[in-house]
Amino acid sequence: MTILVTGATGNVGRTVVTQLLATGADVRATSRNPETAGLPVDVRAADLENPESFSQALDGVEQVFLFPSPAGAQGFVDLAEAKGVKRIVLLSSQAAAHEYYGDSPMRVMHLLVEQVLEKSSVEWTFLRPGGFATNTLMWAQSIKESGRVHVPYAESNTNSIHEGDIAAVAVKALLEDGHVGKAYELTGPESLTQRRQIELISAATGREIEVVDQQGDEARAALKAQFGAYATDQVIDTMLSFYQDTMGKPADLATGVDEVLGRPGRTFAEWARDHKADFTA
Numbered sequence: 053m054t055i056l057v058t059g060a061t062g063n064v065g066r067t068v069v070t071q072l073l074a075t076g077a078d079v080r081a082t083s084r085n086p087e088t089a090g091l092p093v094d095v096r097a098a099d100l101e102n103p104e105s106f107s108q109a110l111d112g113v114e115q116v117f118l119f120p121s122p123a124g125a126q127g128f129v130d131l132a133e134a135k136g137v138k139r140i141v142l143l144s145s146q147a148a149a150h151e152y153y154g155d156s157p158m159r160v161m162h163l164l165v166e167q168v169l170e171k172s173s174v175e176w177t178f179l180r181p182g183g184f185a186t187n188t189l190m191w192a193q194s195i196k197e198s199g200r201v202h203v204p205y206a207e208s209n210t211n212s213i214h215e216g217d218i219a220a221v222a223v224k225a226l227l228e229d230g231h232v233g234k235a236y237e238l239t240g241p242e243s244l245t246q247r248r249q250i251e252l253i254s255a256a257t258g259r260e261i262e263v264v265d266q267q268g269d270e271a272r273a274a275l276k277a278q279f280g281a282y283a284t285d286q287v288i289d290t291m292l293s294f295y296q297d298t299m300g301k302p303a304d305l306a307t308g309v310d311e312v313l314g315r316p317g318r319t320f321a322e323w324a325r326d327h328k329a330d331f332t333a
């Protein structure tokens with residue numbers, strides 16, 4: 053039984069590979085650039101936007117961890133069915149679960165892939181995480197270079213999740229029965245402001261970090277500069293509304309991690325310790 057991990061070079065996919073290997077599973081991975089993937093498994097070249105590129109990679113595969121790529125999703129699932137794949141665990145998003153996100157791309161793109169799977173004959177499980185703790189890695193360069201970081205709406209609240217917990221839920225859903233047809237909302241175990249997250253990175257690294265809080269047009273310009281071509285005005289608007297709506301109000305916490313893993317999610321303090329090298333090396 054081979055398990056295929058797509059998006060295997062990403063924060064979550066790489067951790068899924070590591071955790072699956074620890075269970076003794078037979079793991080194969082894909083990347084658009086297998087030669088630089090740096091993974092300890094058989095890595096095949098494939099691009100989700102060109103589903104036919106998975107023709108070889110899906111040979112003998114029973115389960116798939118699927119990175120969400122709306123372009124090509126239908127073709128990928130059709131091919132997976134034809135190849136005899138039984139189960140697909142999708143990395144989706146909490147945005148798929150909440151109308152709050154309206155028709156923003158981060159909701160629409162994940163819903164589209166979910167709908168393709170719902171209409172298929174494969175067993176599916178959706179992982180719907182909120183914000184990843186790894187998003188704070190965007191502060192690493194500035195912290196390393198200057199000991200200072202610019203943060204849009206530093207007092208906004210987050211429920212950041214450790215990628216190791218998303219991966220652990222994925223592994224359970226891939227290997228155990230009982231998760232088929234479930235959509236798990238996944239967050240970290242605590243609501244923290246971004247300012248508090250930086251304090252915890254500071255504690256983990258032993259380095260003082262100055263926070264420069266940004267609001268309004270300054271925050272918009274900073275997000276534009278940060279996300280560039282990836283972020284349309286609509287995406288920036290959604291991000292700004294989200295920051296503003298979570299000021300002075302604790303972030304909602306979901307129960308999926310506890311439900312599936314039987315333990316609370318890992319804290320941001322733990323995440324910061326795990327990633328100390330990213331903020332110091």
Ligand SMILES: NC(=O)c1ccc[n+]([C@@H]2O[C@H](COP(=O)([O-])OP(=O)(O)OC[C@H]3O[C@@H](n4cnc5c(N)ncnc54)[C@H](OP(=O)(O)O)[C@@H]3O)[C@@H](O)[C@H]2O)c1
Pocket residue numbers: 058059060061062063064065082083084085089098099100101119120121143144145146180181182183184186187
């Ligand atoms: N960040 C958040 O707060 C958040 C919250 C909820 C959901 N999400 C979801 O999680 C995703 C990010 O996950 P991550 O952090 O693990 O990834 P990541 O570190 O951003 O890495 C991106 C991964 O996507 C793969 N990829 C991109 N385009 C591809 C394509 N056309 N075909 C095949 N693979 C492709 C890349 O593979 P190669 O380059 O090796 O081909 C790489 O493994 C987001 O895109 C979103 O869908 C994120």
